[in-house]
Amino acid sequence: MPATGKAEGRPARPTLAVWKFASCDGCQLTLLNCEDELAGVAASVQVANFPEASREVIAGPYDLSLVEGSITTPGDAERIRHVREASRFLVTIGACATSGGIQALRNFRDVDDFLSIVYARPDYIDTLRTSTPIADHVLVDFELRGCPIDRRQLLEVINAFLHGRKPGIPGHSVCLECKRAGITCVMVAHGTPCLGPVTQAGCGAICPSCTRGCYGCFGPAETPNTAALSAWWRELGVSRPDVTRAFRTFNANSGPFRKEAEANEGP
Amino acid sequence: MRDHNGDRGGSIHVGALARVEGEGGLEVVVRDGKITDARLDIYEPPRFFEALLRGRRHTEVPDITSRICGICPIAYQMSACQAIEDACGTVIPAPIPAPILDLRRLIYCGEWIESHALHIYLLHAPDFLGYESGLHMAQDRPDLLQRGLQLKKAGNRLMEVVGGRAVHPVNVRVGGFYRAPDRRDLDGVRAGLDQARQLALETVVWVAGFSFPDFDHDYQFVSLRHPTDYPITAGRVVSNRGLDIGVREYDQHFTELHVPHSTAPHSLLHGDGTYLVGPMARYSLNSGQLPATVMAAASAAGLGATCTNPFRSIIVRAIETLYACEEAIRLIDAYEPPEPGWVEVTPRDGIGYGATEAPRGTLYHRYQINADGTVAAATIIPPTSQNQRVIESDMRAFVEDRLDLPHDRLTWECEQAVRSYDPCISCATHFLDLRVQRA
Numbered sequence: 001m002p003a004t005g006k007a008e009g010r011p012a013r014p015t016l017a018v019w020k021f022a023s024c025d026g027c028q029l030t031l032l033n034c035e036d037e038l039a040g041v042a043a044s045v046q047v048a049n050f051p052e053a054s055r056e057v058i059a060g061p062y063d064l065s066l067v068e069g070s071i072t073t074p075g076d077a078e079r080i081r082h083v084r085e086a087s088r089f090l091v092t093i094g095a096c097a098t099s100g101g102i103q104a105l106r107n108f109r110d111v112d113d114f115l116s117i118v119y120a121r122p123d124y125i126d127t128l129r130t131s132t133p134i135a136d137h138v139l140v141d142f143e144l145r146g147c148p149i150d151r152r153q154l155l156e157v158i159n160a161f162l163h164g165r166k167p168g169i170p171g172h173s174v175c176l177e178c179k180r181a182g183i184t185c186v187m188v189a190h191g192t193p194c195l196g197p198v199t200q201a202g203c204g205a206i207c208p209s210c211t212r213g214c215y216g217c218f219g220p221a222e223t224p225n226t227a228a229l230s231a232w233w234r235e236l237g238v239s240r241p242d243v244t245r246a247f248r249t250f251n252a253n254s255g256p257f258r259k260e261a262e263a264n265e266g267p
Numbered sequence: 268m269r270d271h272n273g274d275r276g277g278s279i280h281v282g283a284l285a286r287v288e289g290e291g292g293l294e295v296v297v298r299d300g301k302i303t304d305a306r307l308d309i310y311e312p313p314r315f316f317e318a319l320l321r322g323r324r325h326t327e328v329p330d331i332t333s334r335i336c337g338i339c340p341i342a343y344q345m346s347a348c349q350a351i352e353d354a355c356g357t358v359i360p361a362p363i364p365a366p367i368l369d370l371r372r373l374i375y376c377g378e379w380i381e382s383h384a385l386h387i388y389l390l391h392a393p394d395f396l397g398y399e400s401g402l403h404m405a406q407d408r409p410d411l412l413q414r415g416l417q418l419k420k421a422g423n424r425l426m427e428v429v430g431g432r433a434v435h436p437v438n439v440r441v442g443g444f445y446r447a448p449d450r451r452d453l454d455g456v457r458a459g460l461d462q463a464r465q466l467a468l469e470t471v472v473w474v475a476g477f478s479f480p481d482f483d484h485d486y487q488f489v490s491l492r493h494p495t496d497y498p499i500t501a502g503r504v505v506s507n508r509g510l511d512i513g514v515r516e517y518d519q520h521f522t523e524l525h526v527p528h529s530t531a532p533h534s535l536l537h538g539d540g541t542y543l544v545g546p547m548a549r550y551s552l553n554s555g556q557l558p559a560t561v562m563a564a565a566s567a568a569g570l571g572a573t574c575t576n577p578f579r580s581i582i583v584r585a586i587e588t589l590y591a592c593e594e595a596i597r598l599i600d601a602y603e604p605p606e607p608g609w610v611e612v613t614p615r616d617g618i619g620y621g622a623t624e625a626p627r628g629t630l631y632h633r634y635q636i637n638a639d640g641t642v643a644a645a646t647i648i649p650p651t652s653q654n655q656r657v658i659e660s661d662m663r664a665f666v667e668d669r670l671d672l673p674h675d676r677l678t679w680e681c682e683q684a685v686r687s688y689d690p691c692i693s694c695a696t697h698f699l700d701l702r703v704q705r706a
Binding site: 115249 | 312313315319321323324330331334335337338385389399400401402405413416420431432433434435437440446525527532679682
């Protein structure tokens, strides 16, 4: 494909690359799920390297890299360094890339047991003992949370990048957007355990809108009081092992959730 | 970074397959004009779902297994719910009520529409028209990409209304749904589905006009079969060679084999070895269950009662998309909100089995549940692991007939061929060989 841009003195469109590490593909799919906006995105950036969508690969460096997935193999620990070197601005997308994802549950167990449970021939598999976020390996310019990320938030990040400003992604809890949506509090009204008070907003409070407690897929909000929430859950009759399970899901490896899960472990 | 496509003497090496879900490559070894090996290399890092499920609550399984695949999360949630309900004895004597089963079928239709539209327009059709991607195609024909995206959107919107969001829906639970949608919610997506049905029909006509290489095979097809419906959420496991078993008998007939070049174990059918799951198998085994309107479109598109050429599977996907639109409309029109949206599923010590038709083929789950509701063991067999062997043997035949092509051309044609099977490598990379565990 010929280099685009530069026509009529306009600067070239910035180049976009999308990278995948250990993940489910759901976060990069979210970009393709912007059905009404995809043409606009493609007009604003040059899609230079996005294997799930195109076989064409334009050589780097890239202006904006979106990175999905966590680091779980020695090869990927090396590959992310090359991605960083090839990227001017690197944004991690989703719980795997920002916290290690559900596969970080291995961090709390013996990975050799995991290997022998899943694979007949563990010797064929090359894996690290941990699943870690991208920021543990290279400098990350912005982290977009969620399992999966929210489509509107992704568009905001791309838009902010195009205009050279900081993305307007709030760090407050799900409770604020739940209240704003006029949803009845599931914990106060129904005694349903909910992680909303300690979880970052962004999903649109979809679980409470289904009368279900938030399960924390956007990870910890800023300054979360997890101990107070655990105490409340205990009053609602939730056992300590179940509190640990609740904090130990898709963002199990992120600091406040990891600590709260550990605090409820053991005797 | 893995751009190591290139001439390596006697081998054709497609380093990193583009436009598939997940990470894999293809290696074909040629010696003296003969293919000596064809391997689908899967280097997607393992994520150990079957291991990390152990010790989790039975109620957590649908949300956790959903994360295996962002493209077909409903398939994972539905097979998981079915297996856990089976383990807990919910199916008999207290079955899941019909309105809940219908709602499950409805959200599954949304996933078929979304996933098939993605594959047709963004992953596969560009090959037939000589474009590197759907975005390249849109530079010449923006209307085509727009049609695909609008179709896809109708599926995603249905998933959002029933499931809360399109990727990893939150409203599905063991026993049913946290909140059954109101009639009004569904009326809101009805108009979009009417339009989608028209777009799907146009899609059938469009893809039927593509050029297809002669590449028919005598496949062993495996899919679910249901007494009254085209199979989506339930059925017996059948083949075109006489297999007809209940889901609970699955393990007695299928086995998994771990090979060095793949983090996804290969699945084999006892006695007959390789087999194919997915739209071609589903259609060929169940086309008689499709409504007359859909079969008329299939017939006009040149499909008979079966399809044995993987390149033509794009037509089958379009036909299934049309069917999913019609079925979703039928289910919405007949919808009465189940009250409540779920039935209580009380755990007990047991083993349960579940199988549903993911867009890419049969997805099998088995769980052993402890009396306290924790998971003792899990087995998940996704469609792509079942298709790996067929893909490899097909690629061997495909390349053998095309060794005279220029390298770049052959590479692209190999990619197109592999994409015909819609391999979802993210899905395929986490399994458990319980035979070994038991040994």
